[in-house]
Amino acid sequence: MIWQAWQAQPAGTHLDRWLSANLAKLVPAPGAHAALVTRLQKAVAYQQLICALAHQFEAGHANIDWLAWDAKWTPEQVTRLSASQIEQWLDLRLNPEPAQAAPELAKKIQLAQSFRAGTESNPSLFALWHGLRPGWMAAISKRAELSGWSKAQLNAFAAAQALPPPLWLRLQSDMTPEQAKTSLEQDGVLVELSEQGLCAHGGKSIKLSQLHKAGALEVQDLASQCLSGRVEVRPGQKAWDVCAGAGGKTLAIGAGMHNKGMLLATDIHERKLQELKRRAKRAGLYNIRSFVWSADAPLALPKEVAQQQGFDWVLVDAPCSASGTWRRNPEARWRYTTADTEELVQLQRKIVSNALPAVRPGGSFVYATCSWDERENEQQVAWLLTQYPDFSLVSQSLLGCPDMDSDTMFVAVFRKMPTAS
Numbered sequence: 154m155i156w157q158a159w160q161a162q163p164a165g166t167h168l169d170r171w172l173s174a175n176l177a178k179l180v181p182a183p184g185a186h187a188a189l190v191t192r193l194q195k196a197v198a199y200q201q202l203i204c205a206l207a208h209q210f211e212a213g214h215a216n217i218d219w220l221a222w223d224a225k226w227t228p229e230q231v232t233r234l235s236a237s238q239i240e241q242w243l244d245l246r247l248n249p250e251p252a253q254a255a256p257e258l259a260k261k262i263q264l265a266q267s268f269r270a271g272t273e274s275n276p277s278l279f280a281l282w283h284g285l286r287p288g289w290m291a292a293i294s295k296r297a298e299l300s301g302w303s304k305a306q307l308n309a310f311a312a313a314q315a316l317p318p319p320l321w322l323r324l325q326s327d328m329t330p331e332q333a334k335t336s337l338e339q340d341g342v343l344v345e346l347s348e349q350g351l352c353a354h355g356g357k358s359i360k361l362s363q364l365h366k367a368g369a370l371e372v373q374d375l376a377s378q379c380l381s382g383r384v385e386v387r388p389g390q391k392a393w394d395v396c397a398g399a400g401g402k403t404l405a406i407g408a409g410m411h412n413k414g415m416l417l418a419t420d421i422h423e424r425k426l427q428e429l430k431r432r433a434k435r436a437g438l439y440n441i442r443s444f445v446w447s448a449d450a451p452l453a454l455p456k457e458v459a460q461q462q463g464f465d466w467v468l469v470d471a472p473c474s475a476s477g478t479w480r481r482n483p484e485a486r487w488r489y490t491t492a493d494t495e496e497l498v499q500l501q502r503k504i505v506s507n508a509l510p511a512v513r514p515g516g517s518f519v520y521a522t523c524s525w526d527e528r529e530n531e532q533q534v535a536w537l538l539t540q541y542p543d544f545s546l547v548s549q550s551l552l553g554c555p556d557m558d559s560d561t562m563f564v565a566v567f568r569k570m571p572t573a574s
């Protein structure tokens with residue numbers, strides 16, 4: 154029932170938002186929610202694989218050109234299968250070697266097992282088995298090459314694509330993680346503290362905890378926390394978060410400024426900035442200024458920034474394919490097209506071109522995306538270095554999955570040449 158209700162949604166609906174709004178209405182017993190959410194997320198992540206298994210079963214042979222099949226496949230095709238077929242194929246994906254199964258399932262079990270065995274030698278089967286499209290394997294292989302992934306890392310990256318990462322938490326205040334853990338547990342939130350940090354894994358909603366209400370703690374993915382750490386703004390400096398959205402990174406940068414200096418947050422959407430202002434107030438950050446800026450022309454620098462010839466730090470956390478967040482939003486992968494990437498690459502260049510003049514001589518520029526695609530990352534870095542020879546590259550790296558149980562992000566740090574004295 155829940156699968157059918159989800160399938161009836163218009164394309165573009167966000168699974169997590171839809172679940173928050175509708176799950177309690179569809180399934181009144183709250184005890185069943187966690188298991189249902191996990192199963193629905195997996196069914197969505199493996200949507201194409203389910204169609205592929207059903208297609209091969211119907212064809213009666215394994216001699217299929219999966220790249221050609223993928224080129225014609227649309228996410229709606231899953232609606233041609235019955236709910237019980239979807240259930241069966243999903244069960245076989247999750248456990249291709251069931252201890253007990255009805256005799257009529259024998260052929261399907263055999264097919265699932267040979268499909269899985271084929272993933273070792275056939276990149277298309279590898280992609281499909283992990284909830285990725287065969288057509289993306291060229292870009293994924295390029296990523297593996299650029300980041301120097303071992304086979305184990307590539308396997309870990311692929312296997313993670315149908316597993317949502319934990320809900321990572323970041324302390325906005327000076328309290329220790331141990332103190333935060335105790336306080337959250339008193340409020341009924343189940344938390345885990347590891348060397349990497351603090352994450353919530355069930356129990357009461359984090360939003361109901363005293364710490365969250367008091368602005369002492371924020372939900373922020375681990376890769377995003379690492380990325381924010383690359384924007385090393387010191388108290389008293391001036392920084393600009395160009396695509397600030399609802400302020401995930403603004404708040405993390407602001408925490409290190411201790412209300413000294415100036416942090417400008419802009420975005421094309423006013424409603425996101427309203428949320429940012431609410432969160433900043435809750436966190437006790439008073440040095441943040443925000444307004445709408447849509448990257449159509451260079452920014453008119455605020456007076457105190459103009460006096461020092463620009464910002465010390467400028468961050469462009471660019472709009473992107475968000476391929477690095479597909480673990481968290483499994484349905485988003487089925488909305489992605491190469492044409493979108495082409496458009497995004499041009500938008501990213503426009504935003505960068507209009508943000509760069511705001512960096513002071515000797516200042517730093519950070520370019521980031523939540524994408525693993527080279528075209529939005531390393532290729533953009535190469536373009537910037539060619540177009541703007543007064544900037545040099547300090548570092549570029551991929552952050553997060555497969556090395557962390559998190560989203561995957563990319564960050565590049567540049568330095569602007571100081572003026573000759």
Ligand SMILES: C[S@@+](CC[C@H](N)C(=O)[O-])C[C@H]1O[C@@H](n2cnc3c(N)ncnc32)[C@H](O)[C@@H]1O
Pocket residue numbers: 395396397398399400401402403419420421422425446447448470471472473504523
């Ligand atoms: C990756 S998101 C930023 C996430 C945010 N930095 C955070 O940490 O929560 C990219 C942002 O770019 C904004 N954006 C898209 N087009 C833009 C434009 N032309 N000018 C400025 N911002 C834009 C989007 O509204 C979105 O909030």
